[in-house]
Amino acid sequence: MQVELVSPERILWSGQAEMVIARTVGGGDIAFLPGHAPFVGALGTGILTVRPAGGGADEKVAVHGGFVEVSGTAESSSVTVLSDVAEMASQIDVERARRAKEQAELHLRQEHDTEAEAALRRAHVRLEAAGHTPH
């Protein structure tokens, strides 16, 4: 099936894939295989996994909110992921994410604040997508 990962500024990834796993706002992961029924969902902060067709390593993408749409017929389905903040694992600046994580943790120790919490969650997802254990 055709998969497109689209950010507001450009198409981040496009190609054929066997499977896409995404995390919806509810917190559950949902996997799409070719021939999936038409579906529209809102994404939470999490990791999106794309398994390219014909083998090859999984593409991991850190996604902070967005939408997924599955359309087409059983024979030729397509998955489109729209996300205003999405980063391919290969493009994540691990050092920066780690610094952001430390900063957010420091901040949270002093006072509770939803913005710092969100920043911490984003840093975790980035590190996880880049293949670093966040803890």
Next chain:
Amino acid sequence: MAGGKERVLRRRIKSVQTTKKITKAMELIAASRIVKSQQRVLAARPYADQITEVIRNLAAAGAGGGAPLLAPREQVQTVATIVVGGDRGLSGAYNSNAIRMGERNMSAQRRDGKETVLIAVGRKVESYFRFRGYDIADAFTGFLDEPHYEDARRIAEAVVPKFEDGTYDRVDIVYTQFLSAGTQQVVTRQFLPLDTSAITETAADGPSADYDFEPGPEQILDRLLPRYAEARLFSALLEGAASFFAAQQRAMKSATDNAEELITKLSREMNRARQDSITTEIMEIVGGAEALRQSKSEGMDLIPDDALSIRDLLVDTVDYNR
């Protein structure tokens, strides 16, 4: 002596040539940046198209009845206008066209008895309206050569909540549409409430596939509409940037042409001045030689016999057209 005029002209030509070098360089830079900005406009299109597509699906599923960003107000009291211009000048009428359109709209609304609020985007827009004592609710500057999605989001964050809480009843946006490298057009569009009627109308007769939604269509729409608003702002910023460079390229091209014309004119003037001074010099020499010849024939032998041939010599060697 006449050489003074020649020197002044030579200096002016030098200065015009330097200016021409600068405008030529700016023209070339702007030309290359039009292409880049145009590519960014195109690269942003898939996202906008897809988001429109999802809205169409949601509308087909019956969502959208109660979304606050979609509902027009019965009583429009306050209208906010976002005027998108540039950060820099030297771009012909790019900034002034957008500013004039924004100003005209606001005064028309005031005549209708509405309150107007201004949101300035671009340093030139901000300074124009600040100088004229307009009340600027928000100003965003410094990114208009190369706008990023973050910038559109910042503007949306300043505007959308104020629409939701009723501070603004309507938001318009004035920006320059990039139709082609040769044509740009300043337009006014309603920004909020979002006008999705064109999208939802086609949804009615389109094939309504049985989509599954998670969470429900209404909740997705609530999350989607702010993104749609941001995407619309972003495309206005991108088109504005492309239009800016197109306007700058044109302005700099005509400046270069004018400089060239001026150089030709000044060079002609300078050559004439030089000719004049040479002619005067020759006349002086010839006159002097003539006087000497006369005094010789009167017996005062001051110079050699062939002094007269100086005239012929000079006329032959001086190149008038140098």
